[in-house]
Amino acid sequence: MSDKTTGNTTGTDNFPQENNESVKREMFKPLSRRSFMKAGALGALMIGGTATALLPLRNFKNDTSLENFFQQHYERLTPERMERILKRIEREIKERHGVDANVQDPKPIADVQFAYALNISRCIGCRRCVHACVEENNQSRNPEIQYIRVLEMPAGTFDVEKSDHYYSHETVPAEGKYYMPVQCQQCENPSCVKACPVSATWKDKDGIVVIDYDWCIGCRYCEAACPYWARRFNFAEPNIPKEQINPDMAYLGNRIRKKGTMEKCTFCLGRTRKGLLPKCAEACPAGARQFGNLLDPESVIRHILREKRVYVLKEEMGTRPKFYYWFDT
Amino acid sequence: MVSITLLIPEIYRKTTLKVNILCIFFCLFCTCPAISFAFDHIKTPGGENNVVDYTPVQGYLRPLKLRRDTLFEYTCNECHRVFDSDGNKKHTIFEHTDVKLHHGKTTICLSCHHKTNRNVYVTNDGQEIPSDKPEELCSQCHGTTYRDWKVGTHGRANGYWNSKEKGWYLLTCIECHNPHNPAFPKLVPMSGPVNTGRHVKKGTH
Numbered sequence: 180m181s182d183k184t185t186g187n188t189t190g191t192d193n194f195p196q197e198n199n200e201s202v203k204r205e206m207f208k209p210l211s212r213r214s215f216m217k218a219g220a221l222g223a224l225m226i227g228g229t230a231t232a233l234l235p236l237r238n239f240k241n242d243t244s245l246e247n248f249f250q251q252h253y254e255r256l257t258p259e260r261m262e263r264i265l266k267r268i269e270r271e272i273k274e275r276h277g278v279d280a281n282v283q284d285p286k287p288i289a290d291v292q293f294a295y296a297l298n299i300s301r302c303i304g305c306r307r308c309v310h311a312c313v314e315e316n317n318q319s320r321n322p323e324i325q326y327i328r329v330l331e332m333p334a335g336t337f338d339v340e341k342s343d344h345y346y347s348h349e350t351v352p353a354e355g356k357y358y359m360p361v362q363c364q365q366c367e368n369p370s371c372v373k374a375c376p377v378s379a380t381w382k383d384k385d386g387i388v389v390i391d392y393d394w395c396i397g398c399r400y401c402e403a404a405c406p407y408w409a410r411r412f413n414f415a416e417p418n419i420p421k422e423q424i425n426p427d428m429a430y431l432g433n434r435i436r437k438k439g440t441m442e443k444c445t446f447c448l449g450r451t452r453k454g455l456l457p458k459c460a461e462a463c464p465a466g467a468r469q470f471g472n473l474l475d476p477e478s479v480i481r482h483i484l485r486e487k488r489v490y491v492l493k494e495e496m497g498t499r500p501k502f503y504y505w506f507d508t
Numbered sequence: 509m510v511s512i513t514l515l516i517p518e519i520y521r522k523t524t525l526k527v528n529i530l531c532i533f534f535c536l537f538c539t540c541p542a543i544s545f546a547f548d549h550i551k552t553p554g555g556e557n558n559v560v561d562y563t564p565v566q567g568y569l570r571p572l573k574l575r576r577d578t579l580f581e582y583t584c585n586e587c588h589r590v591f592d593s594d595g596n597k598k599h600t601i602f603e604h605t606d607v608k609l610h611h612g613k614t615t616i617c618l619s620c621h622h623k624t625n626r627n628v629y630v631t632n633d634g635q636e637i638p639s640d641k642p643e644e645l646c647s648q649c650h651g652t653t654y655r656d657w658k659v660g661t662h663g664r665a666n667g668y669w670n671s672k673e674k675g676w677y678l679l680t681c682i683e684c685h686n687p688h689n690p691a692f693p694k695l696v697p698m699s700g701p702v703n704t705g706r707h708v709k710k711g712t713h
Binding site (some may be wrong): 216217218221258262288293296298303304305306307310322323325328344345346347348349350351352359451454455456460463464466467468469470471472477478479482483487507 | 513516518530575578622660661663664665666667668669671672673684690692694695696697699700701702703705
């Protein structure tokens with residue numbers, strides 16, 4: 180077989196090492212036109228392939244700035260750096276949306292653990308809370324993101340698998356149903372925090388589970404880990420009509436997010452850390468929602484936990500949610 | 509990309525099998541994502557270049573204003589001193605005809621309104637209740653609701669979550685409930701999540 184080899188003029192066997200002369204001739208043969216064309220074509224393919232792979236970088240200027248790209252994790256930011264970042268965010272929002280935003284970074288209040296109570300005897304399933312939340316938290320309208328999901332349950336069972344969340348009757352409440360809105364439960368032992376591979380989400384000092392939107396890589400592990408499906412992902416760049424943008428924003432709360440980050444209910448931390456109520460609690464026309472401080476023995480939440488019939492969702496998961504459902508009638 | 513040079517026979521002959529496999533592996537590693545990026549603008553739902561159709565967001569209900577806002581400047585007694593009115597009926601004949609009493613088992617006006625002093629409400633034993641304290645009237649029958657209201661578990665949450673905060677307030681009964689027809693009408697539900705049809709039909713879990 181070695182005799183018929185085309186490139187081997189001396190007709191030697193399979194082991195060119197045994198014949199130094201022919202090896203040298205092989206290695207240092209002058210470049211043929213064929214090889215040059217091959218190399219040229221392949222080189223062009225190489226460059227073309229690399230260019231295609233780097234195509235997404237075209238949007239770098241629109242999506243982010245270099246300063247944002249190298250921004251540190253929230254917990255490592257100094258107050259001065261945070262000031263600069265807030266100003267930069269306000270500038271970006273002005274450029275992109277034409278709105279004069281006021282982005283702040285309210286810190287947790289000492290001796291406060293926020294908790295929520297929801298009276299399912301009163302909830303009528305009107306979804307006013309859902310839309311008040313969407314307006315307050317600058318959620319994308321198209322594709323639509325809603326932090327609160329109202330489940331319509333048949334009377335007589337707690338089994339959520341029998342619920343319907345797409346209901347749209349002419350009027351609510353419908354006969355023989357009760358309603359249970361579900362949002363982030365701000366768990367004491369959150370699964371989402373454990374799942375995050377980059378620590379972009381953590382439980383803050385006042386019990387609210389927060390997300391650093393600039394640190395989040397958008398892997399959605401937290402969405403998979405959450406037993407209540409509280410976390411939403413921005414599959415596309417958020418679309419919010421300019422006149423509906425809420426200009427009072429918080430860095431960890433309701434500022435306008437980018438495509439590829441997670442978001443969720445934050446108990447309106449931009450409001451609650453200043454003493455106000457979350458928007459959903461204010462919006463409920465039936466008075467089904469109560470909000471307060473677990474550490475204050477005279478708060479409405481503590482009263483409910485003492486006096487009323489309270490349950491939590493998916494207790495067996497061990498997440499210890501701070502969203503208490505109760506009923507009295 | 510470097511591994512494309514493997515296609516040149518002169519170079520291929522000099523490499524070992526292991527190096528070849530490694531190069532091809534890395535080659536695929538780069539080209540596969542590169543190809544997918546080229547199709548990105550098709551895959552992304554509602555992508556950046558699409559025309560948007562914003563889902564209209566409806567306003568939400570606010571509580572009813574104080575009934576007192578609808579009265580004229582003069583107080584009730586100024587008419588009722590002159591005109592005699594038999595409060596032992598459920599319906600009126602000439603005035604207040606817009607008031608339709610649908611309050612549970614309450615049958616007559618005088619259940620709540622004082623017989624002689626129409627500026628005030630009345631207790632069960634005929635005492636006067638000032639008109640700015642309707643909860644004292646309502647609590648006579650709705651005691652448990654009054655107890656819940658005082659603590660904050662009945663009624664809309666207002667303003668602040670800390671009841672000790674300056675400016676915290678409780679809405680009085682008639683600021684939400686129409687005393688003559690206290691039951692709330694059913695509401696039209698606002699829009700829910702978009703049903704893309706991809707999820708299983710309900711009831712088939």
